[in-house]
Amino acid sequence: MSSTAGHDTLSASINRILAVTGLTFREAYRRKVFIAALVMSGGFLLLFGLGLHYAGSQILPQTGVADELARRVVATQMLNFGLVPASFIVGLTAVFASVGSVSGELDTGVAYGVLSRPVRRTEVVVGKFLGLGLMLAAYDVLLVTALAGLAAWQVATPLRNLPGALLFFALEPLTLVAIAVLGSVRLPTLANGVLCTAAYGVAWVGGGIEQIGGIIKNPIMVNIGIVTSLLIPVDAMHRKAMSLLVPQGLLGLDAAGAVGMGTPALPSVWMTVYALAYVVVVVWLAGRAFMRRDL
Amino acid sequence: MTVGEFALETNQLTKHYGQKVGCENVTLSVARGHVFGFLGPNGAGKSTFVKMMVGLITPTSGDAVLLGRPLSDFCARAKVGFLPENFRYQDWLTPAELLAFHGRLLGMEPAVIAEAAPRVLALVGLPDDANTKIRSMSKGMQQRLGLANALIGEPDLLFLDEPTSALDPIGRHDVREILLHLKGLGVSVFLNSHLLSEVESVCDEVAVIDHGGVLERGSLVDLLAGPCEVEVSLAEPITEDAVTSVCFELGGVLRVHEPAMLVIGLPDDKLVASLVQRLVGVGARVVGVHRRRRTLEALFLQTVAESGRQEVAHV
Numbered sequence: 033m034s035s036t037a038g039h040d041t042l043s044a045s046i047n048r049i050l051a052v053t054g055l056t057f058r059e060a061y062r063r064k065v066f067i068a069a070l071v072m073s074g075g076f077l078l079l080f081g082l083g084l085h086y087a088g089s090q091i092l093p094q095t096g097v098a099d100e101l102a103r104r105v106v107a108t109q110m111l112n113f114g115l116v117p118a119s120f121i122v123g124l125t126a127v128f129a130s131v132g133s134v135s136g137e138l139d140t141g142v143a144y145g146v147l148s149r150p151v152r153r154t155e156v157v158v159g160k161f162l163g164l165g166l167m168l169a170a171y172d173v174l175l176v177t178a179l180a181g182l183a184a185w186q187v188a189t190p191l192r193n194l195p196g197a198l199l200f201f202a203l204e205p206l207t208l209v210a211i212a213v214l215g216s217v218r219l220p221t222l223a224n225g226v227l228c229t230a231a232y233g234v235a236w237v238g239g240g241i242e243q244i245g246g247i248i249k250n251p252i253m254v255n256i257g258i259v260t261s262l263l264i265p266v267d268a269m270h271r272k273a274m275s276l277l278v279p280q281g282l283l284g285l286d287a288a289g290a291v292g293m294g295t296p297a298l299p300s301v302w303m304t305v306y307a308l309a310y311v312v313v314v315v316w317l318a319g320r321a322f323m324r325r326d327l
Numbered sequence: 328m329t330v331g332e333f334a335l336e337t338n339q340l341t342k343h344y345g346q347k348v349g350c351e352n353v354t355l356s357v358a359r360g361h362v363f364g365f366l367g368p369n370g371a372g373k374s375t376f377v378k379m380m381v382g383l384i385t386p387t388s389g390d391a392v393l394l395g396r397p398l399s400d401f402c403a404r405a406k407v408g409f410l411p412e413n414f415r416y417q418d419w420l421t422p423a424e425l426l427a428f429h430g431r432l433l434g435m436e437p438a439v440i441a442e443a444a445p446r447v448l449a450l451v452g453l454p455d456d457a458n459t460k461i462r463s464m465s466k467g468m469q470q471r472l473g474l475a476n477a478l479i480g481e482p483d484l485l486f487l488d489e490p491t492s493a494l495d496p497i498g499r500h501d502v503r504e505i506l507l508h509l510k511g512l513g514v515s516v517f518l519n520s521h522l523l524s525e526v527e528s529v530c531d532e533v534a535v536i537d538h539g540g541v542l543e544r545g546s547l548v549d550l551l552a553g554p555c556e557v558e559v560s561l562a563e564p565i566t567e568d569a570v571t572s573v574c575f576e577l578g579g580v581l582r583v584h585e586p587a588m589l590v591i592g593l594p595d596d597k598l599v600a601s602l603v604q605r606l607v608g609v610g611a612r613v614v615g616v617h618r619r620r621r622t623l624e625a626l627f628l629q630t631v632a633e634s635g636r637q638e639v640a641h642v
Contacts, residue, residue, distance in 0.1 A: 051431040062419040141415035148381035
């Protein structure tokens with residue numbers, strides 16, 4: 033047998049990352065995650081479509097400027113009513129799919145065979161993140177596109193910048209997957225699940241506090257929301273996405289009556305840059321923490 | 328340390344978990360093409376040592392060289408195979424898919440994997456199971472698959488942690504044959520096993536570890552050499568005086584004297600031929616000779632017991 037050991041190159045490293053990513057896709061397929069997501073999303077879209085259909089049959093025949101404004105507001109709110117639960121579905125799916133991504137394989141012993149190969153642990157972490165993150169981001173994009181399409185078709189919801197909005201919607205699951213993978217390299221699966229689910233809830237509550245603070249002009253509440261967004265920028269990305277998806281003002285008009293669903297306090301460009309850097313740094317931290325762990 | 332002569336060399340390798348000792352100053356080497364047995368009671372530090380060798384645990388101190396590369400260089404594991412003690416694989420894969428994944432991690436080309444996978448599956452006795460779901464395979468079959476997986480990259484050094492724990496006697500025999508086959512190909516094998524008969528039948532060298540430290544190491548031949556008992560079958564009786572005189576000349580002791588059988592204790596197993604020659608010289612009609620060697624089990628039990636006594640004495 034040969035006695036020459038290999039030398040590492042960037043392409044070899046990328047190949048190993050893609051091998052782990054591919055295996056993550058395959059696992060989701062084999063474990064019927066795709067089918068489950070398809071069936072449940074189909075039911076969700078059907079119900080949402082029915083609601084839109086009956087709402088559309090009532091509001092679309094209205095005429096006049098005031099009626100048109102009311103129609104646009106209602107149509108936008110209808111879309112928002114679909115996007116909020118959709119965001120929860122995707123967010124929680126991202127958390128549940130990722131909390132055991134590393135710890136689960138350590139518990140079962142599957143990881144030992146993989147990590148004894150000439151592979152960097154950071155490559156395994158990045159491969160897992162890419163596999164889970166891309167799947168969840170694609171799922172989010174498809175779900176939001178379907179919801180926006182249904183709303184535009186049934187109640188003529190005005191859409192401003194769907195592609196731009198989709199990029200920010202996709203950042204939500206990517207952020208959650210990154211956080212869950214980081215927890216997974218250090219914590220047991222159950223503890224990580226509790227932590228990530230709570231963190232997701234905190235992000236939404238923080239976002240809600242910031243919105244109310246913006247409406248009633250309370251800087252302390254706004255700052256609480258900003259700090260929350262810095263810790264977990266999920267809700268901030270959701271609000272940014274919503275601001276791109278529908279014309280400004282249509283959601284904000286109703287925000288005081290629907291906490292957590294409006295977009296009066298919009299994240300800045302720097303918040304967007306921060307969110308992107310956040311994902312990269314969290315994945316890097318996950319790789320670093322995993323490298324230092326004795327298995 | 329001479330690079331190239333040894334597949335594995337460690338120097339004062341130590342792993343502490345806080346106050347607890349995993350391994351303590353382990354210095355050993357495995358020559359290329361040799362099968363090395365690593366023995367020790369449960370919790371002795373065997374798995375800790377192997378986990379350090381395959382990159383799952385970082386040593387606290389000391390250093391090691393794998394196939395001429397420092398342990399910290401993950402590329403050193405490019406030609407290393409590993410079968411963990413608690414082997415588990417993605418049970419939703421097939422063996423072919425598992426081997427393809429690991430082959431890719433090793434940087435093997437798809438065509439090379441396609442050629443190697445059926446070969447290693449056939450070697451471990453799973454030639455027709457390439458497309459069987461792993462979850463439907465028995466534990467013994469999965470252990471065979473684990474061995475195939477360890478072999479997919481044509482390793483020069485193989486770490487096997489209890490490789491026959493889930494196998495029946497036929498499976499154990501097959502694994503022994505595979506190890507001897509690999510040895511013939513020049514592969515170095517580091518074998519962790521509780522099955523001393525298995526170690527005795529395939530290993531060139533052994534080390535005994537307990538409480539994290541190496542207690543005894545050396546070639547199996549040297550370690551098992553020394554005092555022995557010889558059972559001599561006779562066609563007809565011989566006088567006790569004649570046998571006693573022979574024993575006296577060789578420094579041995581007559582233990583059993585029966586009409587058709589003698590049992591003689593000798594100070595060195597190299598004296599067996601002289602014993603037979605001298606017995607024939609005094610008129611014995613020898614029809615059979617059986618040397619009762621010191622067994623690895625006896626060596627192991629003695630070494631660990633002495634270590635335990637020393638621990639107690641220190642306390």
